[in-house]
Amino acid sequence: MEKTPNQKAWLLVLPVLVLVCFSAIIPLMTVVNYAFQDSFGNNQFFWAGLMWFEDLLASDRMWNALGRQVVFTGIILAIQVPLGVFVALHMPKKGPWVSVCLVLMALPLLIPWNVVGTIWQIFGRVDIGLLGYTFDKLGIPYNYTQDFFSAWATLIVMDVWHWTSLVALLAYAGLKSIPDAYYQAARIDQASRWKVFRYIELPKMAGVLTIAILLRFMDSFKIYTEPFVVTGGGPGNATTFLSIDLVKMALGQFDLGPAGAFSLMYFLVILAVSWVFYTVMVNLEKRES
């Protein structure tokens, strides 16, 4: 059959195009615009070329923030993924406790980021917080506003508390999709508990775990609100992650050019890692079918 060209169809795509323009493309282009120019106020801009990018690549400040970010994301992934799987393995598979567990697990996920920050900020305070006060009375040195180690520990424990549920719930969904016959066959084949995990549970969870890791990577790499509320990036620059540093640069110092370049590179890093994950996931699915 001959296809009749109908250029009016473009009109149907137009609303989406306009929406995407305003929600993503125009803001991003503004950032791109800043990244290549310099300004001394009065809305006067001068072409700066790649200067900000070169500055940025040579700046210890950016590399330190990136380093802290990578370490933070690495630590929380290394804790949350195994812990989430462990929790999922021990959640009841049926009975009245299933819904109780699911609701309890979902609760931290429902709390807004700044509230989570506030909760832990107060919880850890040495004068009135339960955790800080207890540590203080036990003679354990703990003060997240002054001590590097305390600050990091508080942020990591807070993130684990906030987000392990997500990994656990996804892993639980993967586990629930395994038919009973697999476990029965494993018992008949005399497979050990470890082999059941290694050859039945883990392969069946692989798909959802990849999604969980991707989500946790993206989210933790962009973390801003909670450390901002709890430590404000301190003590010193100890918990100044990429987002916090970016906001300091853009809004604190009003260095729009360097901040624009920073934003673009930050965006590209997340995009690149997510793309790698996506490719891996699609390949996994291809091998599946």
Added chain:
Amino acid sequence: MARITLDNLAHSYKPDPKGEEDWALKQLDHVWADGEAYALLGASGCGKSTLLNIISGLLQPSRGRILFDDKDVTHAATAERNIAQVFQFPVVYDTMSVRDNLAFPLRNRGASAGYVAERVQTIAAMIGMEAELDRKARGLTADAKQKISLGRGMVREDVNALLFDEPLTVIDPHMKWELRTQLKALHRDFGHTMIYVTHDQTEALTFADKVVVMHDGRVVQIGTPEELFERPAHTFVGYFIGSPGMNLLPANVTGATAVTNGAEIALDRAYDGLSGKVEIGVRPEFVRLSDSEGLPVRIRRVEDVGRHKIVRAEFFGHDINIVAGEDEEIGPDKTRVTFDAAHVNVYADDWRVEGRAA
């Protein structure tokens, strides 16, 4: 290999069974002889998988005992029972190669590498998968996966029993026939006790030495295929086995005569004092169409199935099926039927009554 005794066995999925209908498996006493091939035949939900899972130890019975030879294994774990079981849907370890899948049960039991390699090769030849041994099990077709499952079930030589839970559901028809033949050959060669659950009568009758027919949580008959055909112990067996199933007609039976709708049918044996719901059952193979003798019948439809013809007819307001020979002419003159007296069975409340020699 072992003789398996079910002693006073019963199972309910409810914690507190009350009435008859709460029992998924009603009381059962049976001995599965060592080295015999059994088929467990019944419609879906009749309790056959429940029984199988109790034997393999995946399920603990609510009541009764299971003995392997003389050892009580009622509360023994599956692994201790040393049985193999193949499930309805393929269970393979996706991330392993076909070879590792087949070797898995042996390696878990600490078999030597040489022995494992040799057994895997034998089994691969048996299921026709030698060429795929080094492929990942992931991505194989459903019937290839099921062949791996079957192979994993057969790879151990020292099992007490081999249990099959409708293993050929997902397999191609021609492969079905081939695998069934191989299972039979395997049984002949190694003499394992085999229990094969199915709802397909052809599968049951061709595979087994003895067929156990279950209905509604109860074993209604255990017998050779021939016994099930000629003397069904329960109306369910008559109806379930045979194609089409046995004709059942309500009747009054006194002595060696059955009276149905005012017409008399002579019987081979005599019956006294029958009470409850009395029926006579006769297989379509033992009903003859005739133009002069016997009782009136009205033919409604003739189906030619190749080897023979199935005649659907009306007999005093009841449906009746008749199997006629391939070359038999079925004309408008065929208005009567006769029953082969030797093959008319009498049922009281669905159970066959033996009768005495007349």
